Amino acid sequence: MSPAEDQNRRLLRARDTMDRDFAKPLDVPGLAAISFMSPAHFTRKFQATFGETPHRYLQRRRIERAMALLRDRDETVTNVCFSVGFESLGTFSRTFSNIVGISPSEYRERHLPLPVPVCFVKSWSKPSSFG
DSSP states (O other), X not given: OOHHHHHHHHHHHHHHHHHHSTTSOOOHHHHXXXXXXXXXXXXXXXXXXXXXXXXXXXXXXXXHHHHXXXXXTTSOHHHHHHXXXXXXXXXXXXXXXXXXXXXXXXXXXXXOOOSSOHHHHHHHHOOOSOO
């Protein structure tokens, strides 16, 4: 295996951890340790490989999950906030608004169940980047 392939596998291991454990407290030093890299090197290589910083990637994954939970009217916005890994409702609302363009409450109000497969809804509603 080439050094580039090895590095990519280690970066994928960290990204898979973020995908799986997005609701847990994750930080760059811990993710860098999973990849056997220094935090600064990990951040640079992650951004070069995936097009966004580890922090932004994790926030986007959390917001994607929050969007799905907000479509379920049984959960309060506060419960959704904490269940996807945010520690503050204000930070959650601000991040959600920056990524999606509207507040979590507005998102819930505007959401109407669509008679289409869930995979299409996820594809259409997936946030692509910040702001």
